[in-house]
Amino acid sequence: MLLQILIACGLRLKDARWLPLDCVSRDNDGAPYLLWINRKMQRQAFFPISEALADAIGEQQQRTRDRFPHGCPWLFPAHQANLDGSTPMSDTYWRAHSERWLTDLNLTDETSTPVRVTAHQFRHTLGTRLINANVPHHIVQQLLDHMSPEMTAVYAKIHNKTVRRHWESAVKINADAQPVTLDGDHPLADASWTRLSLVRAKVTLPNGYCGAPVQTDCEYANPCLDCRFFITTPDFLAQHRRHRADTQTAITDAEHAGLVRIAEKNRRTLSRLDAIITALDAPPVAGGRPQEAADAAS
Template sequence: MGDLIRLPFNPLTYDAGGAPYLDFYMHKLKKEHRIPLDTVAEQAIRRQQPYVADRWPSGSPWLFPGLFGNASGTRHYAYATVVRRIDVWVDQCKVLDEYGQPVRITPHQFRHTLGTRMINEGVAQHVVQRLYGHESAEMTTVYARLTDQTLRQAFDEWSSKRVNIHGHVVLYDPGDEATWIKERLARAKQTLPDGYCGRPLQQACPHPNALA
């Protein structure tokens, strides 16, 4: 949010194909950054620009100038104002937790939610890392909290493609939760040089965790 309220009046750039991008300075990491935008975000920026031009005819360096005590337009929107307005919005929407208590939402939670949703919807972690401008994969790992549904879907897809030593497809019941749990345990206990053993976990095997 700190980067958002400091966006310059015109933060948009376009590639050779006319696709929009947002150029801005990441203050936390102290570097310039560029991310792709969809048309909804692009249009929102284009609507904001004439509003700023009308209210501050002499011009403002910011896309979001402070609304009060800012006749010159030289100050950007205040972070505390964003927090207050989100609090009011959440209160008006009557957002409650599972116990019926009011929920407090911080601006940074939107970033965490987006990152987690993108990974759960199949966006590769290294793509999210670049989108968020993280210097290392460890910074992005905080968003890699896959839901049970996502894990199960990936497992089902993987399992449907397994074959045994005779080349026959190994079948299992995707709706059997016990099979799912057993498989996760087997992966941890019976790893092999070229993959994972498909024998039932209860059977003895002389080759678990073999190195050669």
């Protein structure tokens, strides 16, 4: 139960161990919140939780009440030397329990080395996931009850590094199915990544990214396979395949209706989509380029 709270709410281990028995509050709409004490800053804080977690906490509350019918202030009371329920779960007990759990799971990394997971890693994971989900920084700061925006900014830096690493390693092609490369060792690599981040945020496309300079105005609000700034990756293969199926249907309908020019226009789109899908389906290699392009460059 304590592990569920760590994962869902990102509490520090001490704050989770010292949760009060009555730690679930509800607002006027009936939405549940975890009431916890930030002992690092000695203040009360709240974290919105799911009904499922609220129910699970309710079951833990009942177990504690059954064990201590005369009252206990803690959601997780100590299991030993705690006859009156006045002592919360100890740090040593939790760590020993966690180690046994990891051993039973036989959790290992890609080299078959046992993985050690600390309670604080769940806090970092939650913070990073919130940033990845585009939750505003000030909201993340409030949810994790950080003392300053700088503490929350750590997760944004982790997110940026992760996105950049994924982008640099991914296969990237343009509308002509030609590789688009970003040399990480180039003196302008950081500046180039910043530019790409800005233009990616500038125009949201369902099947790729707009690589146009930030100052460039585009008369179209939708992706254009004839645009020299268009960039796409394997993340958008499903969209390209759907686009291809729709285009093939449009060609068939146009041919049946005798609309020769419309059919021909869609055939050009179909040809581009076939090239893009083929290039994105090619096995990736170092540098994020299709195999054929890497062979040609060698």
